[in-house]
Amino acid sequence: MRGAVLHGPRDIRFEERPDPEIQAPTDAIIRIVAACVCGSDLWPYRGINKINGPMPMGHEYLGVVERVGDEVTSVRPGQYVIGSFVASDNTCPHCLAGFQTACVHREPVSGAQADFLRVPLADGTLVATPGEPTPEMIPSLLTLSDVMGTGWFAAVAARVEPGMTVLVVGDGAVGLHGVLAANQKGAARIITMSRHEPRQKQAIEYGATDVITERGDDGVAKVRELTDGVGADAVLECVGTAESMQQAIKSARAGAHVGFVGVPHDVHIDGIQLFRTHVAVHGGPAPVRQYLPELIDLVWKGEINPGRVFDLTLPLDQAAEGYRAMDERRAIKSLLLP
Numbered sequence: 412m413r414g415a416v417l418h419g420p421r422d423i424r425f426e427e428r429p430d431p432e433i434q435a436p437t438d439a440i441i442r443i444v445a446a447c448v449c450g451s452d453l454w455p456y457r458g459i460n461k462i463n464g465p466m467p468m469g470h471e472y473l474g475v476v477e478r479v480g481d482e483v484t485s486v487r488p489g490q491y492v493i494g495s496f497v498a499s500d501n502t503c504p505h506c507l508a509g510f511q512t513a514c515v516h517r518e519p520v521s522g523a524q525a526d527f528l529r530v531p532l533a534d535g536t537l538v539a540t541p542g543e544p545t546p547e548m549i550p551s552l553l554t555l556s557d558v559m560g561t562g563w564f565a566a567v568a569a570r571v572e573p574g575m576t577v578l579v580v581g582d583g584a585v586g587l588h589g590v591l592a593a594n595q596k597g598a599a600r601i602i603t604m605s606r607h608e609p610r611q612k613q614a615i616e617y618g619a620t621d622v623i624t625e626r627g628d629d630g631v632a633k634v635r636e637l638t639d640g641v642g643a644d645a646v647l648e649c650v651g652t653a654e655s656m657q658q659a660i661k662s663a664r665a666g667a668h669v670g671f672v673g674v675p676h677d678v679h680i681d682g683i684q685l686f687r688t689h690v691a692v693h694g695g696p697a698p699v700r701q702y703l704p705e706l707i708d709l710v711w712k713g714e715i716n717p718g719r720v721f722d723l724t725l726p727l728d729q730a731a732e733g734y735r736a737m738d739e740r741r742a743i744k745s746l747l748l749p
């Protein structure tokens with residue numbers, strides 16, 4: 412088979428790779444129907460995260476089950492399935508508490524930008540769709556594998572409730588899905604921080620009511636101005652920089668939760684800042700497995716269309732261009748189809 416492999420900074424090659432095999436009786440092999448490039452793939456792509464040798468890329472996937480190991484009972488060949496970027500047994504105490512990305516048997520899933528993929532712990536990791544999806548549904552279903560599930564977790568971690576004023580920091584695909592999640596959870600007002608017109612438009616389409624273009628302390632002042640000096644009832648931090656985290660914490664009202672899903676890079680939080688502000692901070696790798704049944708249902712009924720964040724569609728063998736377009740900010744998110 413063929414797949415995308417990162418060989419060094421900005422060096423993605425679509426090349427021959429060994430066909431994945433069943434390695435454990437709990438594995439499944441799926442044929443990829445759709446994959447995509449994640450914002451987090453850009454960290455190693457840009458050379459910011461070091462790699463140890465050639466690295467098969469991709470952890471977001473929608474596929475059809477080809478074959479399963481002897482112990483797999485919950486999915487069968489021919490089914491369309493979606494799974495998380497972290498394989499989990501879905502039975503351990505952390506999984507049962509809803510944190511499948513902290514599973515005691517967790518394994519990263521990687522190499523999804525390819526013709527085929529091995530998914531470990533298939534019973535715990537994969538969820539089948541109700542049937543064969545229409546071509547229009549495929550991009551939206553794919554987003555549930557990571558990006559939409561991550562935006563959803565940001566809203567859960569921020570404890571968004573009906574009627575709240577919600578601030579979303581970050582206008583990438585995760586931030587846009589954070590807006591969609593907050594809207595779905597009944598937020599009365601959703602403020603997005605964005606300077607890019609196409610992203611502002613998409614945020615408004617997903618339910619944003621206010622757009623702030625200022626950053627740093629000016630951005631915080633603007634949030635205060637829009638909320639009668641109080642601050643946001645819930646904040647979704649979807650970037651992962653020191654500046655974005657400070658914007659999130661400083662824009663939150665007393666007692667608010669900041670849900671953070673941007674992978675932190677050089678983020679340091681001062682204890683006394685949290686102590687004085689009564690702001691709670693909760694985040695981590697999103698347990699997207701927990702939300703798959705609910706979100707598949709919403710996509711299937713046509714109630715949400717998270718697939719609209721894809722503004723570039725390429726054949727899988729042009730994965731390198733998908734990376735370049737996102738790196739150069741010509742695309743929000745690249746969809747890859749075999």
Ligand SMILES: [Zn+2]
Pocket residue numbers: 499500501502503504505506507511513514515516
């Ligand atoms: Zn587990």
